[in-house]
Amino acid sequence: MTAKITEQQVRESLSAIDIDGKQQDLIASGLVSGVVVKDGHVSISMQVDPHNPDAIEPIKRTAEEVIRALPGVLSATAMLTAHRDAPAKAEKPAPESRLHQPAKHLIAVASGKGGVGKSTTAINLAVALQKLGQNVAILDADIYGPSLPKLLGTNARPTSANNKIVPIEAHGLTAMSIGFMMEEDAPTIWRGPMVMSALEQMLRDVEWGAPDILIIDMPPGTGDAQLTLAQRTTLAGAVIVSTPQDLALIDARKGLNMFHKVNVPVLGIVENMSYFICPNCQTQHDIFSRGGAEAEAKRLNVPFLGAIPLEMEIRAGSDKGEPITISNPDSPHGKTYFAVAEKLLAGLD
Ligand SMILES: Nc1ncnc2c1ncn2[C@@H]1O[C@H](COP(=O)(O)OP(=O)(O)OP(=O)(O)O)[C@@H](O)[C@H]1O
Numbered sequence: 001m002t003a004k005i006t007e008q009q010v011r012e013s014l015s016a017i018d019i020d021g022k023q024q025d026l027i028a029s030g031l032v033s034g035v036v037v038k039d040g041h042v043s044i045s046m047q048v049d050p051h052n053p054d055a056i057e058p059i060k061r062t063a064e065e066v067i068r069a070l071p072g073v074l075s076a077t078a079m080l081t082a083h084r085d086a087p088a089k090a091e092k093p094a095p096e097s098r099l100h101q102p103a104k105h106l107i108a109v110a111s112g113k114g115g116v117g118k119s120t121t122a123i124n125l126a127v128a129l130q131k132l133g134q135n136v137a138i139l140d141a142d143i144y145g146p147s148l149p150k151l152l153g154t155n156a157r158p159t160s161a162n163n164k165i166v167p168i169e170a171h172g173l174t175a176m177s178i179g180f181m182m183e184e185d186a187p188t189i190w191r192g193p194m195v196m197s198a199l200e201q202m203l204r205d206v207e208w209g210a211p212d213i214l215i216i217d218m219p220p221g222t223g224d225a226q227l228t229l230a231q232r233t234t235l236a237g238a239v240i241v242s243t244p245q246d247l248a249l250i251d252a253r254k255g256l257n258m259f260h261k262v263n264v265p266v267l268g269i270v271e272n273m274s275y276f277i278c279p280n281c282q283t284q285h286d287i288f289s290r291g292g293a294e295a296e297a298k299r300l301n302v303p304f305l306g307a308i309p310l311e312m313e314i315r316a317g318s319d320k321g322e323p324i325t326i327s328n329p330d331s332p333h334g335k336t337y338f339a340v341a342e343k344l345l346a347g348l349d
């Protein structure tokens with residue numbers, strides 16, 4: 001059995017690479033901002049000079065080759081990151097700063113508030129759309145708290161080919177998440193402006209194929225990731241997830257306004273954890289007083305896409321990496337996702 005590759009060994013191998021014209025090795029140059037090793041899979045992050053982004057390419061290739069040649073290494077991926085100031089709000093981006101459009105329709109699943117069920121909704125919508133005949137990919141835009149590996153029940157590592165990152169295939173979906181690239185408990189090396197770079201790289205350097213729809217599971221709130229996507233890609237629109245409580249709705253409105261401000265259409269609102277059907281007596285309980293999102297959607301003149309019940313099996317499916325739309329699609333609660341997906345599709349073209 002070969003010995004396990006360590007971060008130290010990776011750093012040592014990188015410090016043997018001399019950079020032309022810098023009289024320095026790769027580590028001393030400070031270009032490498034992070035090294036993460038997990039079960040023989042190595043990812044490193046490298047700083048790109050935003051004024052000369054091409055200069056890094058040969059260095060990146062050499063670094064990947066050198067790491068790959070180390071005993072015990074199964075894959076090596078270099079992520080490029082750039083320190084750049086966030087674009088000013090609602091600023092019209094220059095054409096060259098547009099990002100590559102990885103799918104025909106980019107749909108962001110968002111909310112103003114955390115924990116309302118964006119990721120659960122995103123994965124089940126993706127599966128439902130796929131089962132309705134669409135070619136679907138899913139991108140986890142949550143760099144700090146990625147959830148796709150868990151939702152899909154896979155710890156697979158992306159490989160690279162022809163300078164592109166080969167995404168993960170699971171449950172019929174093409175998937176990418178920063179969580180596939182780093183250890184679950186790894187310190188977050190993607191900080192501040194790097195969040196945008198990691199997101200940009202996942203849009204640009206991943207071999208997405210040509211999906212009809214890319215579902216983007218957004219981090220909570222209205223931060224950099226939202227702005228980057230809204231301003232630098234052409235989003236088909238946003239799906240806003242909300243729970244029925246008033247407070248969540250206030251937050252949902254924040255999310256909604258943010259997309260309005262940057263001219264991204266809101267494709268509709270989904271009310272999650274809308275009601276509870278008692279498994280013993282089959283009575284419906286409106287725990288958070290149901291219907292708030294539907295009324296709000298009417299008031300704001302955006303489509304209401306449907307209500308998803310609070311259901312143990314939905315939660316359990318997410319925890320065991322098998323979304324309800326896979327494990328029990330014909331259950332009453334499974335069907336609610338298909339109804340939402342159909343409405344969403346109808347509103348797309
Ligand atoms: N309809 C539902 N019924 C039961 N449990 C649900 C439902 N929707 C989401 N959950 C559970 O609620 C928790 C939060 O959901 P999820 O992670 O999808 O939210 P999120 O909005 O993506 O959170 P974050 O803001 O942290 O990204 C999870 O444990 C999930 O399994």
Ligand SMILES: [Mg+2]
Pocket residue numbers: 118119120142147217218219
């Ligand atoms: Mg989430």
